[in-house]
Amino acid sequence: MSSRVVITGMGIAAPNGVGLDNFESAIKNGKSGIQFFQELKDLNFGCQIGGKPDLSETDLNNYFTELQLRGLNSSGIVYGVISGLDAWKDAGLEPSVSDEPDWDSGIIFGTGISGVDKFREAIHLIDEGKTRRLGSTSVIQTMASGISAYLGGILGCGNQVTTNSSACTTGTEAILMGFERIANGKARRMLVGSCGDHGPYIWGGFDAMRILPVNYNNDPTTASRPMSATSSGFVPGSGAGALVIESLESALERGADIYAEILGGEINNGGQRGGGSMTAANNEAVQRCITGAIKNSGIDAAEIDLINGHLTATSKDAIEIKNWKEALGTGPKDFPFINSLKSMTGHCLSAAGSIETVATVLQLKNDFIFGNINCEDLSEEITGLIDSNRIPQITRAQKINIAAKASFGFGDVNAVMILKKYSE
Structure with a gap:
């Protein structure tokens, strides 16, 4: 390519x-x-x-x-x-x-x-x-x-x-x-x-x-x-x-x-093996999708400033963040900022990935991170993984250079894309 x-x-x-x-x-x-x-x-x-x-x-x-x-x-x-x-x-x-x-x-x-x-x-x-x-x-x-x-x-x-x-x-x-x-x-x-x-x-x-x-x-x-x-x-x-x-x-x-700019990405499947099923993700496959997207994009994991997660408001949210944490190899304080558009739109199913990508690109282009509404009572399981200040609850001005967009779905399917602020 x-x-x-x-x-x-x-x-x-x-x-x-x-x-x-x-x-x-x-x-x-x-x-x-x-x-x-x-x-x-x-x-x-x-x-x-x-x-x-x-x-x-x-x-x-x-x-x-x-x-x-x-x-x-x-x-x-x-x-x-x-x-x-x-x-x-x-x-x-x-x-x-x-x-x-x-x-x-x-x-x-x-x-x-x-x-x-x-x-x-x-x-x-x-x-x-x-x-x-x-x-x-x-x-x-x-x-x-x-x-x-x-x-x-x-x-x-x-x-x-x-x-x-x-x-x-x-x-x-x-x-x-x-x-x-x-x-x-x-x-x-x-x-x-x-x-x-x-x-x-x-x-x-x-x-x-x-x-x-x-x-x-x-x-x-x-x-x-x-x-x-x-x-x-x-x-x-x-x-x-x-x-x-x-x-x-x-x-x-x-x-x-x-x-x-789109730097690259990865698409894979957990095969409904290793804990994966029609409705649950194989965690190893998710982590492989994340690391594959990073490798294919030619960046280091530490360069990701923002993750726009799949994060659907189920018990799987904490598992998703754990997978990101393990794939990126970060500690609680150096984890990227993370948000979920679904707090405002619900889960738009087949339309979710594209709608959420538009939101991610707007943040990259215009230097802000939108807040996660309705999570004033953050899950203790999640705050045990990453610092709460990595989950902004109100919109903040923030320069973003690289963002990751993730989508995971029924059938144990995974897709992660890496986006970058355009520069010549």
Whole structure:
């Protein structure tokens, strides 16, 4: 790999802010996007709260034609298109307007479960013998690659256009897949990111697993509590994050503004062995992923200033920090600063990695660390590992040179990426 890869555009549709300015203001001010849903209460959910982006009809009309909106019933695709087009525009790029595709540009945009509401609608129509009423968009809304297909057609990208899916690592994995394609000279730029639907048909399985908090239905903004002694499960969320990444050569040629540089990363799997399972991580695999990302990025562990962790507000938070501590070989006082966006957005599942990467890049670019809300009662298990001042509870001005973004997910999947403040 010889090409340096930089980030030149970003877009976001998060529960606590749509658009970069709104989102940055929200994370700086500790604004939560978690809310109560009457629909979940009516369906007898234990956890009746969640996070979803706040979009108006005007917002939708700014991104979709009337024809595109007709029958569109996939929130993940909506969030993905909005964040993706915003990232493309933010990078100073325009959709291809000729019959010639943009052969240098591609898309890797991940998702988890796509178009569940459309599936439900289709099942009823088919069972009633009304197949012809499904509409012409039912296939592209329910196929996993629907989001990348939508974006690819709007932008006219002629390089690889695909969708990945790897549970909660999906977003981080998509970015690293795009990074490798550019670094290997197979593309000049890639639109990368991920999205996730909201609603009972997405969140119901987690409620059935009893891993969501049930005691905060009347106080939703305090429910997501990563690293807290009173955390009781993750709050489900949804949305999308998108980044335009490209070779440094390409960015400099077009005079693009550069947010940050991607140094490298690592993706692996614990094989559901050695303590790992479908829902729990193999700790050795996590540590190997961390050390592999550091090695692949050509840095020393001591150079990491900030970790944006996976940290979902479960009993696994302390284990995650222990894995970082052992992989980095640090003591309690020289551990990097660490934070979790999930305190404000909930766990956005397949969209989490990309949304959280946007938050990490904003911190790198603008020299701040956002605070971890709802962890005023830090877990003693965690404070026994690292000093509490490494877990800021309010936003602080802080120059950051290197940050790590981590995502871990069901299936024993791991992804760690290393980002650096851009310098010539």
